[in-house]
Amino acid sequence: MRSVHMKLWLFIVLVILTSWVPSSARGVAETGQGPALTSIGPMTFGPDGTLFAADNQAAAVFGLDLAAQASGAVPGTRALDGIDQKIAAMLGTGAREITITDLIVHPRSHNTFVSVMRGQGTGAAPALLRIDGAGTIEMVSLQSMKFSKLELPNAPTANPNDRRSARGSTITDMAFSDGRLWIAGLSGEEFSSKLRSVPYPFSSILEASTSVEIFHGNHGALETRSPVYTFLPYTVNNQPHLIAGYLCTPLVKFPIAALKPGQKVRGTTIAELGAGNRPLDMILYKKNGRDFLLMSNNSRGVMKIATDGFASATPITAPVSAETAGVPYETIASMKGVEQLDLLDAQNSIVIARAGTGLNLQIVPLP
Numbered sequence: 001m002r003s004v005h006m007k008l009w010l011f012i013v014l015v016i017l018t019s020w021v022p023s024s025a026r027g028v029a030e031t032g033q034g035p036a037l038t039s040i041g042p043m044t045f046g047p048d049g050t051l052f053a054a055d056n057q058a059a060a061v062f063g064l065d066l067a068a069q070a071s072g073a074v075p076g077t078r079a080l081d082g083i084d085q086k087i088a089a090m091l092g093t094g095a096r097e098i099t100i101t102d103l104i105v106h107p108r109s110h111n112t113f114v115s116v117m118r119g120q121g122t123g124a125a126p127a128l129l130r131i132d133g134a135g136t137i138e139m140v141s142l143q144s145m146k147f148s149k150l151e152l153p154n155a156p157t158a159n160p161n162d163r164r165s166a167r168g169s170t171i172t173d174m175a176f177s178d179g180r181l182w183i184a185g186l187s188g189e190e191f192s193s194k195l196r197s198v199p200y201p202f203s204s205i206l207e208a209s210t211s212v213e214i215f216h217g218n219h220g221a222l223e224t225r226s227p228v229y230t231f232l233p234y235t236v237n238n239q240p241h242l243i244a245g246y247l248c249t250p251l252v253k254f255p256i257a258a259l260k261p262g263q264k265v266r267g268t269t270i271a272e273l274g275a276g277n278r279p280l281d282m283i284l285y286k287k288n289g290r291d292f293l294l295m296s297n298n299s300r301g302v303m304k305i306a307t308d309g310f311a312s313a314t315p316i317t318a319p320v321s322a323e324t325a326g327v328p329y330e331t332i333a334s335m336k337g338v339e340q341l342d343l344l345d346a347q348n349s350i351v352i353a354r355a356g357t358g359l360n361l362q363i364v365p366l367p
Contacts, residue, residue, distance in 0.1 A: 034145040035062045040115040040126035043102045044174040044181075046200060051104075051113065052181055053128070054171035059155035061171065061183065063200065065146040071109035072132025077350055077363070080135050083114075084359040090137060091118045091127060095358065099124075103340035103352055112342070112350055112361070113140070131361065150202045154187040166192075169227050175242075176200070177233035182242065184228035192225045195242065195259055208261040214252050217272045217326075220319030228252075230282040230295070237311040245279030245295055251327060253310060270313035271326035274300050281341035283349065285366050294332075294341065294349065294366070302335040304367055332367045 039057035046052065051064040080086065084095040091098060099117045106113065109132075116127045128140040156166035171185040183196040187209065196209040213224040223246075231244040233256070240256040244267065251271035258265050277300045284293055284307075291307040309327050316326055337354035344350040349364045 034142040035064065035147040035149065037062060037126045037142070039117060039124070040128060041101045041168075042171055042173050043104045043113065043115055044176055045104055045107050046176045046181070047107060049106065049108060050200070052174055052176070053115065054174060054183075055126075056168050056170045057158065059152045059167070059170050061150040061152070061174070061181070063148040063150070063202065064142075066106075066140070067146070069130065069140050069145075070106055070111070072111050072130055072134070072136055072138060074133035074136070076110045076133030077105070077112040077131050077344060077361075078133055078135035079363045080131065080137075080361040082358055083131075083137075083352065083361040086137055087114070087116055087127075087129060090129070090139065091116070093118055100340060100352055100359065103342055103350065105342045105344055105350060110345060112344075114340075114352075148202050150181075150198060152183070152185075152187075152196070154189055156186050156188045156192070172227045173230045175232055177240070182231070182233070184231055184244070186225075186227045190224075191264065193223070193227050195228065195254070195265075197259060197261075210259045210261060211264045212254065212259075212267060213264065214246060214250055214267045215269050215317055216246070216248070216250050217269060217316040217318070217320030218248055218250075218275050222266075230279045232282050232284055232293075234284060234291075234293075234307065234310075236307075241310075243282075243293065243307075243310070245273075245282060247278050248275045249273040249277045249279055249297065249300070250316075251305070268313075269316040269326070270310060271305075271329070272316060272320050272322075272324055273297075273303060273329060274324055280339060283341060283343045285343060285346070285349075287366060292366075296335075296338040296341045296351070298339075300331070302332040302338050302341070303329040304332055305329045330367075334367070335364055 037055045039055050041054040041056050043053050053062045088095040088098050102115045112131045114129045117124045130138050155170045158167040169186045173184045175182045180197050186192045187194050191211040193212050194209040216223050228244040231242050234243045242254045244252045250269045252267035252269050254267045278298045280296045282295045293305040295303045313327050338351045340352040351362050
């Protein structure tokens with residue numbers, strides 16, 4: 001009898017240990033009826049073509065196996081004027097009733113994938129579309145799609161009455177590097193700005209997030225609640241880093257080796273790119289043997305930044321009185337109204353740019 005009780009007790013303990021996930025994220029692999037996204041925001045691709053899509057309303061990341069839907073009939077992407085009107089017509093609504101939340105290019109087919117929210121507020125619904133080299137727009141069907149899901153802990157509380165709910169910044173950007181998915185955004189904790197690193201395929205119990213802070217020269221203060229709005233992995237001085245853009249607009253580098261689970265890390269501010277501005281997207285490209293960062297912004301145009309000064313840049317650790325400081329940049333006059341940005345190929349970017357009251361999908365040579 002004692003042996004039976006002991007076995008029962010061990011079984012109960014095992015169940016508790018395998019179901020408890022303390023201050024971490026839970027990863028679940030599923031096939032079933034396909035992913036049930038409640039919203040869709042930032043996206044990124046893994047090297048194998050897995051599409052990672054953020055669902056801020058659910059505080060989750062979905063890893064989507066596109067399978068045959070990774071490519072349309074024609075490789076590449078064709079430019080399209082009035083892309084918002086065309087997408088809205090497919091979704092049975094008006095252009096004012098859709099919000100394009102991201103744009104990314106498939107690493108092999110070079111088709112462009114666009115994430116969209118149809119409608120406003122709590123009634124909004126997500127959609128994913130693909131544009132190929134013939135300019136054909138097709139809905140990506142999620143039904144029966146293989147997927148995995150990563151649930152993020154300690155997300156900001158969802159409050160539909162807030163003018164700008166922090167829940168919408170649970171995930172602000174993502175990037176895949178060296179077998180791991182990096183996720184930037186906010187948590188509901190006091191030290192709320194986070195960088196999360198998770199291996200893929202998602203496991204059942206994952207590491208804690210890293211709390212990050214920066215010194216904002218234009219504000220003359222340390223900031224712990226402002227999220228990274230856009231970032232990318234980049235090697236500086238032979239060491240892997242994340243290069244991050246913040247609101248109003250510090251450019252910051254974080255050595256990946258320092259971003260350990262459960263730690264608080266202060267990034268190195270290497271530039272102040274101007275107040276009253278929010279970075280939107282960031283890509284890296286090579287031209288004439290040099291690396292450049294191209295960053296779109298909501299009020300200061302598209303900035304071209306040479307990366308060869310990142311290693312030697314003097315850290316900004318004191319208030320900055322000038323409008324800009326640190327690593328210099330060039331504003332690309334030919335790229336106006338850019339709201340979404342990605343690298344199409346070695347010579348071209350693909351952008352969604354506002355022209356008047358509408359949006360165009362444009363192919364723009366890298367400057």
